[in-house]
Amino acid sequence: MTPGNGFPAGFLWGAATSAYQIEGSPLADGAGPSNWHVFSHTPGCTHDGDTGDVACDHYRLWRQDLDLMAGMGLNAYRFSVAWSRVQPDGRGAVNPAGLAFYDRLVDALLERSLAPNLTLYHWDLPAALEEAGGWTNPEIVDRFAQYARILARALGDRVAMWSTLNEPWVVVNAGYLHGVHAPGRRDPAAAMRAAHHLLLGHGAAVRAVRDESPRARVGIVVNIEPKYPASTDPADVAATARADAAMNRLYLDPLLLGRYPEEMPAIYGDAWPDHPAGDFALIREPLDFLGVNYYTRAVVRHDDDVPFLRAAPVPQPDVEHTDLAWEVHPASLTRTLLWLRERYGSIPLYITENGAAFPDPDTSPPEGLDDRRRVAYFRGHLRALREAIAHGSDVRGYFAWSLLDNFEWACGYAKRFGIVHVDFATQMRTPKASARYYAEVVRTNGAEFDAPEVPQ
Numbered sequence: 001m002t003p004g005n006g007f008p009a010g011f012l013w014g015a016a017t018s019a020y021q022i023e024g025s026p027l028a029d030g031a032g033p034s035n036w037h038v039f040s041h042t043p044g045c046t047h048d049g050d051t052g053d054v055a056c057d058h059y060r061l062w063r064q065d066l067d068l069m070a071g072m073g074l075n076a077y078r079f080s081v082a083w084s085r086v087q088p089d090g091r092g093a094v095n096p097a098g099l100a101f102y103d104r105l106v107d108a109l110l111e112r113s114l115a116p117n118l119t120l121y122h123w124d125l126p127a128a129l130e131e132a133g134g135w136t137n138p139e140i141v142d143r144f145a146q147y148a149r150i151l152a153r154a155l156g157d158r159v160a161m162w163s164t165l166n167e168p169w170v171v172v173n174a175g176y177l178h179g180v181h182a183p184g185r186r187d188p189a190a191a192m193r194a195a196h197h198l199l200l201g202h203g204a205a206v207r208a209v210r211d212e213s214p215r216a217r218v219g220i221v222v223n224i225e226p227k228y229p230a231s232t233d234p235a236d237v238a239a240t241a242r243a244d245a246a247m248n249r250l251y252l253d254p255l256l257l258g259r260y261p262e263e264m265p266a267i268y269g270d271a272w273p274d275h276p277a278g279d280f281a282l283i284r285e286p287l288d289f290l291g292v293n294y295y296t297r298a299v300v301r302h303d304d305d306v307p308f309l310r311a312a313p314v315p316q317p318d319v320e321h322t323d324l325a326w327e328v329h330p331a332s333l334t335r336t337l338l339w340l341r342e343r344y345g346s347i348p349l350y351i352t353e354n355g356a357a358f359p360d361p362d363t364s365p366p367e368g369l370d371d372r373r374r375v376a377y378f379r380g381h382l383r384a385l386r387e388a389i390a391h392g393s394d395v396r397g398y399f400a401w402s403l404l405d406n407f408e409w410a411c412g413y414a415k416r417f418g419i420v421h422v423d424f425a426t427q428m429r430t431p432k433a434s435a436r437y438y439a440e441v442v443r444t445n446g447a448e449f450d451a452p453e454v455p456q
């Protein structure tokens with residue numbers, strides 16, 4: 001540990017992005033359409049009908065984006081691979097041009113001393129696989145492992161850090177249960193099947209990556225949102241436990257304890273399937289690390305009108321919320337990290353996403369660049385992270401979400417998370433105050449994160 005600041009030596013300081021949110025050119029060079037391409041082109045599915053057709057044009061401007069990170073002094077970059085560039089219909093032959101894009105990207109990262117942290121699946125599934133049932137179809141487990149194998153074989157000599165899935169909870173809940181993300185389904189039984197296949201696919205991909213690249217460190221990225229009861233009423237306390245089970249423990253328990261939370265059959269009733277006991281050995285394949293995406297917490301009350309969960313979030317008055325109405329609550333990051341160790345034992349952790357959408361003054365430079373609320377958000381969460389580390393949490397890196405303003409899924413381009421401003425009409429990038437602040441954090445390995453002044 002470096003004296004005086006609380007961040008370990010060798011700490012990874014990075015920024016995170018994902019393929020469909022930044023790349024644009026989704027069908028270039030032989031790529032197939034993804035489920036997000038289909039979904040965003042379906043009228044009414046995204047804000048203003050926004051799509052990822054252009055996004056940040058990173059597919060063409062990637063060198064510039066890597067230079068931006070190098071200029072900030074970052075030492076790591078978390079990105080995802082678009083499966084449908086590598087295997088246009090999700091099966092069979094590799095599309096060499098698609099794979100070459102990531103091959104070049106990885107080399108260019110290493111040239112800039114940015115450690116590549118690769119996510120295999122950040123929500124964009126080849127459309128052909130979605131048409132065949134997507135994650136509800138058990139065949140996807142082998143397909144995903146095949147795809148993981150292709151990438152590990154091609155990049156495993158240079159990429160040391162691999163994540164299988166990003167936020168399976170969002171895939172299941174937004175995609176298959178509530179229909180607000182691709183593929184837009186609203187089917188509880190399908191959603192619960194998808195959850196199980198995501199976990200099996202994860203385990204199969206871990207094995208495939210390790211087979212191809214013995215040096216690879218392999219993990220998964222989950223989003224954790226701690227739940228607090230709105231009152232001491234036992235009904236609220238029980239509702240809180242259900243909300244926690246269905247969001248947080250539904251994924252962590254099978255991954256790390258080899259079983260589903262006991263609340264699940266009561267929550268989902270007939271929609272909750274029986275699972276062969278033998279499946280858990282694969283799901284529980286040991287992890288080298290756990291990636292934690294942390295944004296907010298939830299206060300929960302009992303509510304009979306909410307199907308299955310019978311629990312509803314209670315918005316907190318008089319506290320800060322981001323542009324997505326997410327409560328700003330840094331103390332819950334500390335609590336999350338300490339809870340992880342308490343419940344699951346010690347496993348190396350990375351904060352793989354943390355950040356905030358704010359309506360940057362008028363979103364255009366120069367005013368739009370003085371994003372002091374985002375700076376304050378980062379400062380509060382870095383303080384909370386240091387606190388967790390001081391209490392023994394084994395956190396080895398932090399990735400700010402996000403490098404660039406980008407396609408924020410169903411919210412389209414209306415919500416900006418970037419530390420670098422993107423003018424979507426000209427593709428001009430301009431670092432915001434938060435980028436300068438973060439560069440200073442990185443330069444001092446965290447020592448300066450508390451400094452009151454944002455360096456100009």
Ligand code: FCB
Pocket residue numbers: 018021166167170223293353401408409417
């Ligand atoms: C996470 C996603 C990421 C981004 C942020 C704001 O759930 O992983 O792609 O949308 O939220």
